[in-house]
Amino acid sequence: MPTEQLSERSEGARRLENVVIRFAGDSGDGMQLTGDRFGAQAAAIGNDVATLPNYPAEIRAPAGTVAGVSSYQLHIADHDIRTPGDQPDVLIAMNPAALKANVAELRPGGVIILDTDSFTVLGLEKAGYDIDPLTDGSLDAFQVHAINLTGFAAAAVADHNLKRKDAARTKNMFALGLVSWMFSQQIEDTIAYLQKRFASKPDVQAANVSALRAGWIYGETTEAFANVYEVKPAPLPAGTYRHMKGNKAVAYGLVAAAHQAAMPLFLGAYPITPASEILHELAALASNDVRSFQAEDEIAAIGAAIGGSYAGMLGVTVTSGPGMALKAEALGLAVIMELPLVIVNVQRGGPSTGLPTKTEQSDLLQALYGRHGEAPMPVIAVRSAADGFDAAMEAARIALAYRTPVILLSDAYIANGSEPWRVPEVEELPFIGIDLATEPNGVDADGNPIFLPYARDPVTLARPLAIPGTPGLTHRIGGLEKADLTGAVSYDPDNHDLMIRTRQSKIDGIDVPPLEVDDPSGPPGSGADVLVIGWGSTWGPIGEACRQVRAEGMKVAQAHLRHIVPLPANLASVLSEYHTVLVPEMNLGQLAGHLRRETLIDTVGYNQTRGMPFRTAELASVITRVIQGIDEDASGAAGTKPVGDVGARLAAMSEAGAAKPAARASTATANQHDVTREAGR
Amino acid sequence: MSTVNGKAEEPVGGTSGRRAPTVADFTTGQEVRWCPGCGDHAILSTMRGLLPALGVAPENTVVVSGIGCSSRLPYYLDTYGIHSIHGRAPSFATGISINRPDLSVWVVTGDGDALAIGGNHLIHALRRNVNLKILLLNNHIYGLTKGQASPTSKVGTIGPSSPFGSLDNPFNPIALALGAGATFVARTIDSDRRHLTATLTAAAAHKGAALVEIRQGCPTFSAIPRQPSRAAGQESPAEPDNPAAPEHGPIRLSPGLPIVFGAKEQWGVVRDPSTGELGIGHGGDSRVVVHDPGTQNSTYAYGLARLAETSLAEPPIGVYRSVSQPSFDELYQERLATARPDGRGDLRSLLTGSDSWVVAG
Numbered sequence A: 001m002p003t004e005q006l007s008e009r010s011e012g013a014r015r016l017e018n019v020v021i022r023f024a025g026d027s028g029d030g031m032q033l034t035g036d037r038f039g040a041q042a043a044a045i046g047n048d049v050a051t052l053p054n055y056p057a058e059i060r061a062p063a064g065t066v067a068g069v070s071s072y073q074l075h076i077a078d079h080d081i082r083t084p085g086d087q088p089d090v091l092i093a094m095n096p097a098a099l100k101a102n103v104a105e106l107r108p109g110g111v112i113i114l115d116t117d118s119f120t121v122l123g124l125e126k127a128g129y130d131i132d133p134l135t136d137g138s139l140d141a142f143q144v145h146a147i148n149l150t151g152f153a154a155a156a157v158a159d160h161n162l163k164r165k166d167a168a169r170t171k172n173m174f175a176l177g178l179v180s181w182m183f184s185q186q187i188e189d190t191i192a193y194l195q196k197r198f199a200s201k202p203d204v205q206a207a208n209v210s211a212l213r214a215g216w217i218y219g220e221t222t223e224a225f226a227n228v229y230e231v232k233p234a235p236l237p238a239g240t241y242r243h244m245k246g247n248k249a250v251a252y253g254l255v256a257a258a259h260q261a262a263m264p265l266f267l268g269a270y271p272i273t274p275a276s277e278i279l280h281e282l283a284a285l286a287s288n289d290v291r292s293f294q295a296e297d298e299i300a301a302i303g304a305a306i307g308g309s310y311a312g313m314l315g316v317t318v319t320s321g322p323g324m325a326l327k328a329e330a331l332g333l334a335v336i337m338e339l340p341l342v343i344v345n346v347q348r349g350g351p352s353t354g355l356p357t358k359t360e361q362s363d364l365l366q367a368l369y370g371r372h373g374e375a376p377m378p379v380i381a382v383r384s385a386a387d388g389f390d391a392a393m394e395a396a397r398i399a400l401a402y403r404t405p406v407i408l409l410s411d412a413y414i415a416n417g418s419e420p421w422r423v424p425e426v427e428e429l430p431f432i433g434i435d436l437a438t439e440p441n442g443v444d445a446d447g448n449p450i451f452l453p454y455a456r457d458p459v460t461l462a463r464p465l466a467i468p469g470t471p472g473l474t475h476r477i478g479g480l481e482k483a484d485l486t487g488a489v490s491y492d493p494d495n496h497d498l499m500i501r502t503r504q505s506k507i508d509g510i511d512v513p514p515l516e517v518d519d520p521s522g523p524p525g526s527g528a529d530v531l532v533i534g535w536g537s538t539w540g541p542i543g544e545a546c547r548q549v550r551a552e553g554m555k556v557a558q559a560h561l562r563h564i565v566p567l568p569a570n571l572a573s574v575l576s577e578y579h580t581v582l583v584p585e586m587n588l589g590q591l592a593g594h595l596r597r598e599t600l601i602d603t604v605g606y607n608q609t610r611g612m613p614f615r616t617a618e619l620a621s622v623i624t625r626v627i628q629g630i631d632e633d634a635s636g637a638a639g640t641k642p643v644g645d646v647g648a649r650l651a652a653m654s655e656a657g658a659a660k661p662a663a664r665a666s667t668a669t670a671n672q673h674d675v676t677r678e679a680g681r
Numbered sequence B: 001m002s003t004v005n006g007k008a009e010e011p012v013g014g015t016s017g018r019r020a021p022t023v024a025d026f027t028t029g030q031e032v033r034w035c036p037g038c039g040d041h042a043i044l045s046t047m048r049g050l051l052p053a054l055g056v057a058p059e060n061t062v063v064v065s066g067i068g069c070s071s072r073l074p075y076y077l078d079t080y081g082i083h084s085i086h087g088r089a090p091s092f093a094t095g096i097s098i099n100r101p102d103l104s105v106w107v108v109t110g111d112g113d114a115l116a117i118g119g120n121h122l123i124h125a126l127r128r129n130v131n132l133k134i135l136l137l138n139n140h141i142y143g144l145t146k147g148q149a150s151p152t153s154k155v156g157t158i159g160p161s162s163p164f165g166s167l168d169n170p171f172n173p174i175a176l177a178l179g180a181g182a183t184f185v186a187r188t189i190d191s192d193r194r195h196l197t198a199t200l201t202a203a204a205a206h207k208g209a210a211l212v213e214i215r216q217g218c219p220t221f222s223a224i225p226r227q228p229s230r231a232a233g234q235e236s237p238a239e240p241d242n243p244a245a246p247e248h249g250p251i252r253l254s255p256g257l258p259i260v261f262g263a264k265e266q267w268g269v270v271r272d273p274s275t276g277e278l279g280i281g282h283g284g285d286s287r288v289v290v291h292d293p294g295t296q297n298s299t300y301a302y303g304l305a306r307l308a309e310t311s312l313a314e315p316p317i318g319v320y321r322s323v324s325q326p327s328f329d330e331l332y333q334e335r336l337a338t339a340r341p342d343g344r345g346d347l348r349s350l351l352t353g354s355d356s357w358v359v360a361g
């Protein structure tokens, strides 16, 4: 089948402003690849796209079970969007377990495309269905398309000499072809992608392409669907765009930073979900002078990165919570040695191994305070997938300019999610290089020139860096307290006090842009009464929720913190202009506590730790209730309770009198409910 | 001031046109703070004498240490250096060495630092064959923290944390290093400056990871058997009739020479032809082994390392193993060079990729 025919737009497609599609199947069914390709296709036709991959921690949880379901949700729109959407409009379920795990979230009236091949007695049993949902009327509220995807795919690839099992595995491409047709998408990019990806396996390559095309043609010829849809391009500012995943954006930001600092990038890392991908990306970029090193553990990884920085590289290490815990001691060393270093923590559900593949914002306090001694460190947070690029560059800028380790916080949602990214012109990027010391900068008691590694720049308080190989500037640094100027070991009490205060002042004095407020109704003080402030990946959901609330005629302001250490200088004055400050977080109130400590302003928390980003509707309802000041007793505030039966279970525990845990649990519950409490000023 | 030019692998400094460095060039003004009689003094002064002789400028030498009495050593050498954190020196040193092949990178560590908290980093630096000269100052005790048993303390060591005697088996650092695949493994002793200098010189000449265990006296907390101050061949009043007697001093391993010891060379290391195992026999025995540290198979060196545990008072000193294998640093730099044959790749094409699209204004 010549490709020209495939690329023709279907006639009479119905126009949609936006649509939410979720591909779901067994973790072996290739749903992540399928979703990723669909997103790339949508991005390529100019849609705005936001994605939410969701997969189990096990590489292969038991096949066919609900525990083993992997899914990929995409929101595509003809306008600017910031979240992957609350509820899917379309669900592609490759087996009964995928249906079972996802159908409850599907919008009533939504479309289900399912693979009948797996709806066997055994398949239903593994998914825990007593009765076939296709026959018991439980799907009556949806438009169900029951299609033998596996069968059609296998038939389409019959000529390619594949084993039966391998032939069946092309069903995801058949499904992708079909859904692409349904949404008037072109599949040429994906064909090119498959050709590249399976270049070394010609049979597999040809079979996947055949299955993809067959799915597309199936849609076109069978008239299985009453409607074909189309989402028009979103009006994006002019420029070159790319579909960008969060982890990749961070990796590229680091490469660009090293380039703009005219230094080689050196990464020391130890694999950990969901940060490994940054290591993988960077490991492949040796041609861009990226040096990567897979160490024996996270301690060695940061050790090597610090060694690299000392030797004149831009040292970087990437990890997630458990690895961050291991790096704590070395972070302190980087603080006292005052060396540039970027530490990326892609947060996941904790504590301990927690939820390795799910998102959370619960490492903020660890980033702020998780070291012994007075060890201040700048903390920056990525707000969305594409933003990873800018955030990483900013982290590197501060690290270099102030000779300090900088923590860059991302999370699993950002890491795996994707969105269109406007590729910057290299000329637009700031130069962030620093001057290295090459000459003595002081004199000793006898007037001989010497190098003072702890003399400071009067503005930034940064110390001079002399890298090994520089003649005449040999010096030793280390973890023992440094004498001011000379950097010699010093146990002098006054010197220790001076150095502690100096290191703190250096971090406090970092120039960070002022906090900006987004409020169409007016500037702080004359616009909305309620300000919603967030950090990290809640930026998208908070922004969408604010738009929704405004669309309903209410006023609300949004602000977002990129820099958490140091905080913007105008923070307290901005916050104090609002009657209520709401802080939604995927933790139990870590930023809220930090804000209280730093500004003495009491905020209202909305907290959830379900491993998933906030839904827009949920946040919009919380904001609405805060604005309306209703539900004073708060206990009945819809959308603010722990989702599901968590609240009831916590309450039951306290009633049962389980002494300590119950007391804590009920505090948490109160906190969850207490969204309308007045700001205590 | 100059900006880093992105070519840091080329020497930034250089010794051309300068006079040869001297002991003074490698000596800092810092007051040396070890107990009187501590073996570390002798090791420091050996290093100060050795480094100028190696012909590497002070600015191209980096000494990285962990934490412990021994790890204070970098402060007293006027080179670049990092006094890092407990046990992790090999990781910092790795980050320096693989990025800067122009530098000579040394690690100074103690038995607690290298073998307890830092055991993981040590074995990985060795297996990778990173171009590091690792000096393990083994005083068989935790000095800095006041005398607790260390991973090399013998069973029954009495210390503040083991008042009834330690229960755990010690590591044999040489056997451990061999097990980790180290390409250069040697043992020497603080009290024999010539042996120490010769061993460190051999280590410095080795390409790849060199582990040198230096048996170090800590008069404050432990007393390891010291080499008797008696020249070889000199008759002592009562030459014992027992190869395990401490009076013999340690066996000295010399490449190409039979391994014999005792005042009259009456003892020797022999190989059992049927099992291949090493043992102690008479010096005149035709089965006496001729020492060859270049033996690729490390079983031989391992056998030597294990000898002391059963049949000798003191472990043999000298180079146990010295074989040539590509260093991690070389492989790493080669990989980088092949990845960018024409210099650094273009940032614009990386960022734009092959899957971008243009939105017109």
Ligand SMILES: Cc1ncc(C[n+]2csc(CCOP(=O)(O)OP(=O)(O)O)c2C)c(N)n1
Pocket: B067, B068, B069, B070, B071, B086, B109, B110, B111, B112, B113, B114, B137, B139, B141, B142, B143, B144, B145, B150
């Ligand atoms: C993380 C950490 N744990 C413990 C210590 C305390 N500590 C300092 S040195 C040392 C042991 C040193 O023994 P060794 O390496 O044998 O060196 P020596 O002092 O004997 O030369 C210990 C336990 C520390 N500094 N850091």
Ligand code: SF4
Pocket: B033, B034, B035, B037, B038, B039, B040, B069, B070, B139, B143, B144, B217, B218, B219, B220, B221
């Ligand atoms: S305690 Fe032992 S190792 Fe430490 S300085 Fe004193 S003698 Fe040397």
